[in-house]
Amino acid sequence: MTSRSSQEPLLQVEDLSLRRDGRPILYKVYLTIRRGEIHGLLGLNGSGKSSLAYTLMGCTGYEPDSGHILFDGHDITRLSITERAKLGLTLAWQEPARFEGISVGKYLILGMPEPDRRRAAEALEAVDLSPARYLNRSINHSLSGGERKRIELAAVYAMQPKLAILDEPDSGVDTLSLSDIAALIRRMADQGTSILLITHRDEMVTVADSASLMCQGSIVFGGAPANVRRYYDHRCKVHNETVGVVMPEVIASGAEGSERRAT
Amino acid sequence: MTQQREVIVPEPGWARDFEAILEAYKQAGGDPDALRMPRMATMVVNANKVLAANDAHGVHFETEELPDGIRARIFVEPGTRVEYPIHLCFGMLPTEGVQRIDIEYEIGAGAQVEFLAHCTFPNAIKLQHIMDARIHVGANAAMTYTESHFHGPHGGIEVLPTTRVVVEDGGRFATTFSLVHGRVGRMAIDYDVSVGAGGVAEMTTKAYGMANDRIRVNEVLHLDGEGARGLTKTRVAVRDEAKSEVFTTAEGNAPFARGHMDCTEIVRGHAVARNVPVVVVRNDRARVTHEAAIGTVNHKELETLMARGLTEEEAVDVIIRGMLR
Numbered sequence: 243m244t245s246r247s248s249q250e251p252l253l254q255v256e257d258l259s260l261r262r263d264g265r266p267i268l269y270k271v272y273l274t275i276r277r278g279e280i281h282g283l284l285g286l287n288g289s290g291k292s293s294l295a296y297t298l299m300g301c302t303g304y305e306p307d308s309g310h311i312l313f314d315g316h317d318i319t320r321l322s323i324t325e326r327a328k329l330g331l332t333l334a335w336q337e338p339a340r341f342e343g344i345s346v347g348k349y350l351i352l353g354m355p356e357p358d359r360r361r362a363a364e365a366l367e368a369v370d371l372s373p374a375r376y377l378n379r380s381i382n383h384s385l386s387g388g389e390r391k392r393i394e395l396a397a398v399y400a401m402q403p404k405l406a407i408l409d410e411p412d413s414g415v416d417t418l419s420l421s422d423i424a425a426l427i428r429r430m431a432d433q434g435t436s437i438l439l440i441t442h443r444d445e446m447v448t449v450a451d452s453a454s455l456m457c458q459g460s461i462v463f464g465g466a467p468a469n470v471r472r473y474y475d476h477r478c479k480v481h482n483e484t485v486g487v488v489m490p491e492v493i494a495s496g497a498e499g500s501e502r503r504a505t
Numbered sequence: 506m507t508q509q510r511e512v513i514v515p516e517p518g519w520a521r522d523f524e525a526i527l528e529a530y531k532q533a534g535g536d537p538d539a540l541r542m543p544r545m546a547t548m549v550v551n552a553n554k555v556l557a558a559n560d561a562h563g564v565h566f567e568t569e570e571l572p573d574g575i576r577a578r579i580f581v582e583p584g585t586r587v588e589y590p591i592h593l594c595f596g597m598l599p600t601e602g603v604q605r606i607d608i609e610y611e612i613g614a615g616a617q618v619e620f621l622a623h624c625t626f627p628n629a630i631k632l633q634h635i636m637d638a639r640i641h642v643g644a645n646a647a648m649t650y651t652e653s654h655f656h657g658p659h660g661g662i663e664v665l666p667t668t669r670v671v672v673e674d675g676g677r678f679a680t681t682f683s684l685v686h687g688r689v690g691r692m693a694i695d696y697d698v699s700v701g702a703g704g705v706a707e708m709t710t711k712a713y714g715m716a717n718d719r720i721r722v723n724e725v726l727h728l729d730g731e732g733a734r735g736l737t738k739t740r741v742a743v744r745d746e747a748k749s750e751v752f753t754t755a756e757g758n759a760p761f762a763r764g765h766m767d768c769t770e771i772v773r774g775h776a777v778a779r780n781v782p783v784v785v786v787r788n789d790r791a792r793v794t795h796e797a798a799i800g801t802v803n804h805k806e807l808e809t810l811m812a813r814g815l816t817e818e819e820a821v822d823v824i825i826r827g828m829l830r
Binding site: 299301302322323324326327332333335338339340341342343344352353397401 | 803804805806808809810811812813814815816817823824826827828829830
């Protein structure tokens with residue numbers, strides 16, 4: 243834990259389960275993120291990381307069957323996306339939406355408590371985009387995937403939420419380098435934003451203060467990022483045992499993998 | 506040719522009417538100062554009165570007042586590059602009545618001109634605005650025509666524009682019709698455009714209907730000349746009990762003619778939207794395509810904005826306004 247984080251939990255996920263179309267997606271998820279903390283959530287593709295992000299944000303179709311989500315002292319399990327956002331929670335989608343006729347500048351300002359063009363420009367600079375070139379551009383398909391991704395990160399930066407869920411910020415062609423993203427995440431944390439960093443690239447969690455490993459809809463291991471990374475390196479593999487579906491698998495853990503294991 | 510600054514002899518009350526229509530013009534998104542600038546070609550119409558019709562270099566107005574409207578001819582001399590947009594204001598301040606605009610645009614060969622038209626009916630309760638326009642874009646000429654409407658909050662207006670356009674060889678014609686502020690009332694647009702060889706036509710229509718508004722768009726694009734190109738782009742949002750019907754036809758009648766129709770409509774509440782694209786190809790080397798998307802607001806766009814703290818209604822409004830920009 244770094245000096246900016248405290249022991250006080252900002253987000254607590256308790257016994258969270260979700261089924262969609264009759265299939266279990268999340269199963270008894272427990273997760274705690276402390277104030278000021280950068281928490282890495284590592285897992286293979288299809289392990290349920292994005293589903294957890296959508297459930298935490300309150301997206302349609304991701305209403306949990308059981309469990310609770312506590313955020314900043316509030317039970318937000320049944321709150322709308324807007325209500326959660328107003329409490330200080332936001333999400334940067336893995337593949338951000340595009341908008342016809344909305345400028346980058348307007349988009350960045352939308353999430354701010356008070357419109358602040360200077361902050362919008364600063365947010366663009368934080369993701370290495372020139373405000374002069376981008377503030378008046380439209381967030382439509384004229385932007386490359388990488389540009390759109392950077393703007394999404396800039397929007398979260400500009401918003402200064404209490405907790406930002408960043409879903410695979412490192413994915414996508416033409417995106418920022420890992421060190422650039424790590425620097426941005428640290429900068430956001432220094433400004434008081436806790437981060438839930440979702441990734442399938444284990445080197446990304448080195449920026450985190452703590453980490454968890456997700457597998458088949460559950461968090462199976464948690465602790466120091468280095469330990470989670472090692473566990474992931476040695477024990478996670480993709481297998482194809484379910485016909486037509488690529489499912490991740492964690493091989494039975496050894497003694498070194500027992501730092502914080504889900505039940 | 507002598508440049509004519511004011512063809513209208515002011516009558517008693519002219520100044521009052523002029524200032525009132527300028528205020529309404531501002532509500533419609535226009536810049537009143539542009540109508541006062543001497544180097545700008547302008548025409549200002551209130552009901553059946555032509556309050557101003559100012560020529561500029563190479564641009565001439567002929568106007569005539571009718572019992573229920575006006576008749577006008579706008580002539581741009583061949584080869585003229587009109588430096589500033591020509592500002593047109595068609596308004597009607599009373600709550601009731603009929604305004605009939607019979608208008609002809611003659612754009613000489615090789616001329617280049619841009620029109621900014623604002624139609625403002627801020628107090629309309631039972632009002633009809635009928636426009637019958639004929640546009641001739643000469644060979645290698647370029648005309649851009651942007652028309653914005655403001656109808657006030659009552660919805661008691663009928664807007665019935667009919668436009669026939671001929672674009673000669675190598676000519677370019679682009680028009681944008683926008684009715685996104687205030688109530689639509691009942692609107693029925695009827696556009697028919699013929700494009701000659703190597704010519705280009707683009708038609709964009711944007712409308713936002715609410716309550717019991719009715720929107721009907723009928724656009725026909727004849728790509729008659731070799732290599733003629735055309736695009737229709739329709740953006741309509743309807744909510745509450747509003748209804749929209751969009752009929753677009755593109756004909757590829759000559760070799761290498763290329764046409765495309767693009768329609769997006771957003772539907773909320775009990776509103777109903779309908780799109781009927783018709784593709785006609787009469788030449789085996791022509792090609793016409795269309796795409797249409799009608800439905801509710803894109804879910805991901807909605808949730809993205811809500812995750813920034815906007816309510817669902819606010820987010821929908823931002824998305825719709827963006828689409829209609």
